[in-house]
Amino acid sequence: MVQYFHKAEKIKAYMSDGADDNLSLKWGRAHGGANRTLFLSKFGLNVSNLITAEQVHGSHVAVVGAKERGMGSENKDWIKKCDGLITSEREVILGVETADCAPILFWEDKKGIIGIAHSGWRGTVKNIAQQMVNKIVQLGGNVKNIQVEIGPHIGKCCFEIKKDVADEFINWPKALSCVGTKKYLDLTAVIKSQLIQCGVNKRRILSSKHCTAHEQNFYSYRRQGVDLDGAMLSVIMMI
Ligand SMILES: [Zn+2]
Numbered sequence: 001m002v003q004y005f006h007k008a009e010k011i012k013a014y015m016s017d018g019a020d021d022n023l024s025l026k027w028g029r030a031h032g033g034a035n036r037t038l039f040l041s042k043f044g045l046n047v048s049n050l051i052t053a054e055q056v057h058g059s060h061v062a063v064v065g066a067k068e069r070g071m072g073s074e075n076k077d078w079i080k081k082c083d084g085l086i087t088s089e090r091e092v093i094l095g096v097e098t099a100d101c102a103p104i105l106f107w108e109d110k111k112g113i114i115g116i117a118h119s120g121w122r123g124t125v126k127n128i129a130q131q132m133v134n135k136i137v138q139l140g141g142n143v144k145n146i147q148v149e150i151g152p153h154i155g156k157c158c159f160e161i162k163k164d165v166a167d168e169f170i171n172w173p174k175a176l177s178c179v180g181t182k183k184y185l186d187l188t189a190v191i192k193s194q195l196i197q198c199g200v201n202k203r204r205i206l207s208s209k210h211c212t213a214h215e216q217n218f219y220s221y222r223r224q225g226v227d228l229d230g231a232m233l234s235v236i237m238m239i
Contacts, residue, residue, distance in 0.1 A: 002151065004105050005107060005147065005149060008147075009239075010109075011114070012043055012045065012236070012237045013105055013234070013235060014039075014043060014234070015103065015152065015235075016035075016232045016234075017218055018219065019217060020035060020038075020232075021035045023036050023231065023232060024097045024099075024219075025052075025074075025078075025097070027097075027219070027228055027231050028228075028231070029229060032230065032233075040093070045237060047074060049069050049092060050069075050070070050073040050093040050235065051068050051071050051072060051078075051092065051093065051094055052078045052097070053082045053085055053118065054079065054080050054081055054083075055078075055097070056081055057123050058083050058123065058126060059083065059084070059123055060084070061115070061131045061132055062082045062085055062086070063087065063135065063139065064079060064085055064092065064094070066091075068092075069092060083096075083118045084115060084132050085116055086106075086114070086115040086132065086136060086139065087113070087115075087238075088112060090237075090238045094235065094237070095236075096117065096234055097232065097233050097234075098151070098232055098234065099219040099224075099228060100153055100221045101119060101120035101123070101153055102118075102153035102188070103117070103118060103119075104119050104148060104149075104150050104191060105148065105151065105234065105236050106132055107146070107147045107148075108141035108146050110142065111139070111141045111145065112238060113136050113139055114237070116235075119187075119191060121161070121169075124187060124191060124194075125169070129148075129191050130194055130197070133146065133198045134198070143198065146200050147204045147206075148204065149208075150191055150192070152211070152232075153187060154187065154220065154222055155188075155212075155213065156175075156184050158211055158223075159184055159186075159222070160182050160184055163183070165185065166183045169185060169190065172190045174186075174193075175187075175190045191207075192205055219232055
């Protein structure tokens with residue numbers, strides 16, 4: 001288990017790992033709904049307040065609230081065609097599932113707005129991080145008050161990419177590295193630079209040092225391939 005915003009008393013935010021078993025509704029032999037209930041209950045959270053997104057590797061962001069509670073919590077009646085969720089309401093749990101892609105968590109700590117996004121390389125090219133910031137500002141938030149945590153995802157140590165993907169990141173040359181003929185992508189660096197570009201204070205951006213691909217306690221699409229049998233769930237809620 002990974003805790004986000006661990007110094008923030010008003011925020012409850014966590015990510016499961018392999019020890020929590022599969023929390024995915026998409027991957028795995030067993031349905032992750034029951035494990036979600038168990039995982040959330042450890043922190044006094046009720047799965048019926050959880051909202052998740054369909055996650056289509058896009059950059060669409062939806063604003064949700066109490067009336068959407070339960071959508072995508074235990075079944076696939078999630079918020080369709082989006083990869084990011086935002087709310088200004090308390091006791092509403094927002095979640096994304098990942099297995100190498102980056103979960104990005106947002107907290108506008110003055111106005112009281114939270115968000116969560118799923119950002120793999122496709123969502124990152126589409127700059128979902130910026131879409132999240134824009135939406136928080138539209139809701140009355142101030143970019144200066146936004147704190148961001150980028151959760152565990154595939155690190156630059158393991159994220160080997162082919163030329164076609166590298167070409168998508170031509171605007172972020174510092175995020176690409178070569179070892180011999182192999183190319184590697186630093187997803188963290190791209191997301192951080194996108195956030196800074198839209199005005200987020202770099203001292204308010206934290207990123208996990210964990211790599212989901214080579215650390216065995218995480219589910220990893222890269223490491224497990226067709227044998228991938230689950231995913232982690234990241235959640236955030238304002239008390
Ligand atoms: Zn690695």
